[in-house]
Amino acid sequence: MAGLGKRINSEESTNMVIPEKQNRIEEDSDDESKVEAVNVLAQFKAESGDAAGPPIELPLTLSKDKLQLILNALLKQEETTPYSFFVNENEITGTLEKALEGAASEEKVVSILYQPQAIFRVRAVTRCTSSLPGHAESVLCASFSPDGRHMASGSGDTTVRFWDVNTETPHFTCKSHRHWVLITSWSPDGCRLASGCKQGQVCIWDPATGKQLGRNMTGHKMWVSCLCWEPLHLSKSGESTHLASAGKDGNIRIWNVFSGTCQKILSGHLQSITALRWSGEGLLYSASQDRTIKVWRAEDGVMCRTLQGHGHWVNTLALNTDYVLRTGASTAEALMKAQPQYAEKSERQSIAEKQYRAAMTISGGVERLVSGSDDFTLFLWEPSRDKKPIERMTGHQQLVNDVKFSPDTRIIASASFDKSIRLWHGTTGKFLGVLRGHVGGVYQLAWSADSRLLVSGSKDSTLKVWSMATKKMEMDLPGHADEVYAVDWSPDGQRVVSGGKDKVIKIWRR
Structure with missing residues (x-):
């Protein structure tokens, strides 16, 4: 040997x-x-x-x-x-x-x-294939479903819209909210979309029909800015049943989306909650303007620990398992179609859990959390094990808007108002490099499924595609008439969606 x-x-x-x-x-x-x-x-x-x-x-x-x-x-x-x-x-x-x-x-x-590494390779998007008007106010959120077959957006015009990704045309316009739609979130099985608005209401939509499922879920006293679904492999019914919501009132509510009832209210934060994650281990992580991150046991609502260290508002959270929790169920769905013997919901749930465990093995068996703050710093945590951070990550010169783990969990990318994107080691938090090219603050990031490319949306009205091999800009994508608030890369790697202040949805392809 x-x-x-x-x-x-x-x-x-x-x-x-x-x-x-x-x-x-x-x-x-x-x-x-x-x-x-x-x-x-x-x-x-x-x-x-x-x-x-x-x-x-x-x-x-x-x-x-x-x-x-x-x-x-x-x-x-x-x-x-x-x-x-x-x-x-x-x-x-x-x-x-x-x-x-x-x-x-x-x-x-x-x-x-x-x-x-991913065996398949995603190619950089190079051109805008569709500009889709329809929203009457700024587009505040836009995202693809876990299988990439649907796309939804939320706007200041109080509507949620579904778009046909194949024909790149409007599909459904959903009206129930009475104030700005601040956030949307796809269920892991892709069968439902949740939306939250500035009036504190949460709605559930069927992407196949555009109709609302059940009634408006009310209870929040102020706006809802965070939504996250229970991971499919943790669901007892084999379907996406439970949803957590949070926002300016500082409370987390856990809903049964079938009955429309609030099952738990988690209180403990002193100010607005800005980010929420439901981990594959059954824990809820909430970040707040009170400068803390709290760890909750979702099953009984008990607060396990408080993570402290940031000197200002905590704006954003990301888990190294975010991608597999988003797409694991769609992988199971594809297997079920190819092999009918996997038709039972329990089988789909089992496959989703195997996908999650495989991702955990790649990352060393530990679920890691990264937080970004108005204090210009990020912290890397292993919150299920310890309340002390692994690393304090410094370098940004202004507040951190967004942070994302690459699908392979190897790299963390952070976006800031200082016009830069910084790259960090996904296990140690060590600084890897900086991506410069935007001339305005960077609002949001999205990774390609193979972890080789990153797309960013900025205040400068452009999107930019970055290569992880060269740590340089691959493509400059102008076209929006104003600030770009939302970007997402479809899980199949074929499309990027963007939306912003110009009220237009744009689809980008190779």
Whole structure:
């Protein structure tokens, strides 16, 4: 096994490595570090910490492609899986030696962290294929359903609108709210859309018919700015049954959407709640203008702990499992259609849970939370384990508007009024880079399904697509006549939707 790396790269080892070593010895016999930097003892490890075979000796001239071959051989996989490799948190994009940055030693075993990449590749959107008028006021939210077959938007004109993504035309206009629609949220099974408005009402809609399901759910004394659904694999009925809402009154309400009744009211925040997440472990996370994040047990409403550290309003939250909680059920739906034996709701729920557990394994078995604040900082937490943050992430010069984990959980992207987007390591919170190009504050971000691209919407009226390979702008997408408040990338990777102050919905494609 120790010679596996050498066999993969035998030609380079014979013709390049040994003569290079001899030349270095002759040129400078005192420089021992140069002699030692020819080979390294390394071991491949998954994010969970499990080792893929014993330590093996590798030439430092090995490229990423050669590492792929070695790892697939060690894992004994019939199908070749693409991987990303990391050493000391540095991604290996060229040779192993370059990633080590001179820290190689033959006496120490170097851990090479590997993480599977998406097999499919999403291509950057390049043009606006449709500009869809209809809303009479600013578009405040717009998003695709988990399977990408539907798209919905909410506006200051008090309506929720559904759009046909295939023909890129208006589908349904839904009227029940009496004030601005501030937030919309798709159920994990894609069968319902929830909306919340400035008057404190929550409505549930059927995307297939555009009709309201049940009555308006009332109880909030002020506007509703946060909505999140119970993850499908936690539902006892096998359907998306429960919804949590929160807003300016500082209370969280958990609703049964079938009966339209409020089952629990969670009180504890002193000011407006600005963000809400329902984790796959059954915990609710709420961020507030009172500078705290509270952890609740959704089952009985008990507050587990309070996360403190921010010096100003906490604006936004993201979980490293957000993407799989959004799309896991649609993956199950696709499997059910392909294989009718999975037709039962319980089977769909089981598949959704397997998707979630697989994502947790990739991220090391830990659900992580990141928070962004008006104090210009972000914090990375493991809130189910500890109330102390893993890392305080500084660098933004103005308040943080949005934060998102990449679907593969490897990168955190944060958007700020300082006109920049910053990238952070998804496990450690270490700063990775900054994306500059916008000339106005950045409002919202959305990742492509393969984690290779990021799209941003800005106060400068443009969208921009960024490449994670180059850490540079891939496409500049002007077209809106005013500020862009909302962006989303469809889970199938085909489309980006945007909306904003010009009252127009735009669809962008390749």
